[in-house]
Amino acid sequence: xxxxxxxxxxxxxxxxxxxxxxxxxxxxxxxxxxxxxxxxxxxxxxxxxxxxxxxxxxxxxxxxxxxxxxxxxxxxxxxxxxxxxxxxxxxxxxxxxxxxxxxxxxxxxxxxxxxxxxxxxxxxxxxxxx
Amino acid sequence: xxxxxxxxxxxxxxxxxxxxxxxxxxxxxxxxxxxxxxxxxxxxxxxxxxxxxxxxxxxxxxxxxxxxxxxxxxxxxxx
Numbered sequence: 001x002x003x004x005x006x007x008x009x010x011x012x013x014x015x016x017x018x019x020x021x022x023x024x025x026x027x028x029x030x031x032x033x034x035x036x037x038x039x040x041x042x043x044x045x046x047x048x049x050x051x052x053x054x055x056x057x058x059x060x061x062x063x064x065x066x067x068x069x070x071x072x073x074x075x076x077x078x079x080x081x082x083x084x085x086x087x088x089x090x091x092x093x094x095x096x097x098x099x100x101x102x103x104x105x106x107x108x109x110x111x112x113x114x115x116x117x118x119x120x121x122x123x124x125x126x127x128x129x130x
Numbered sequence: 131x132x133x134x135x136x137x138x139x140x141x142x143x144x145x146x147x148x149x150x151x152x153x154x155x156x157x158x159x160x161x162x163x164x165x166x167x168x169x170x171x172x173x174x175x176x177x178x179x180x181x182x183x184x185x186x187x188x189x190x191x192x193x194x195x196x197x198x199x200x201x202x203x204x205x206x207x208x209x
Contacts, residue, residue: 002176012173054183056162057169074137093137104142105149115162120140120148122156129151130144 004033014062016114017102019095027063027091028084035083048083060112064094066121073125 007030034051048066055063071077071086074093078086098113105116123129140148153159168182 005174005176009173057166057183058179060166093135096135096137097139100139101142101145104140104145111163116145116149119152119156120145123148123151124140124144127155129155130147 004030004037008058011059011062014059016062016064016091016095016098019062019091024088027088031084031087035081046080048078048080048087051083052087056115056118061114064091064114065118066090067126069126070118070121073121 007026010026011030031048031051034054035046035048038050038054039046049068052063052065056065066074066076066087068077071090074090076086076090076093094114094117097117101117101120102113105113109116165182169179172178172182
């Protein structure tokens with residue numbers, strides 16, 4: 001994390017609504033770095049889900065959270081070692097969703113819009129609660 | 131990349147029902163806020179930031195193992 005703190009700091013206060021294609025290279029780079037840094041010690045397994053969980057803490061307003069079910073339901077399915085491109089597509093889809101649902105959350109809110117979206121996605125797609 | 135996206139856009143009711151269901155049923159939700167607070171208050175202290183993040187990963191691993199077990203159990207029961 002120490003190696004990437006500068007890049008993370010640049011994204012700390014950014015908002016998903018400002019996402020553009022000029023961000024792609026940096027997001028891909030950061031994604032790969034975290035993917036390797038978070039590699040499971042026991043068997044070297046890579047987890048694109050863990051990477052986005054970390055993004056949810058480190059860049060809560062800018063980079064969205066997914067899991068494999070959510071990714072699949074948004075047509076962004078990935079393989080562990082080839083996840084950046086589907087993730088970038090997912091980011092743009094979550095930007096579109098953010099634009100459409102930003103007025104459906106409490107104002108002010110105690111959490112990021114992307115956290116609300118993750119809660120919705122998780123309830124609807126991962127758990128089937130609604 | 132932004133062109134021609136077709137995604138389901140929920141109505142206000144559906145979206146609110148979703149995040150309300152999450153907050154009603156997901157009992158591990160508070161861990162995110164504790165980790166977020168640690169990260170925010172200790173920004174730049176990479177050791178603490180990493181430790182806070184790790185709590186979520188352990189949680190995710192546990193959850194996925196439980197989900198995998200439940201799924202395999204359901205498949206076993208229904209076949």
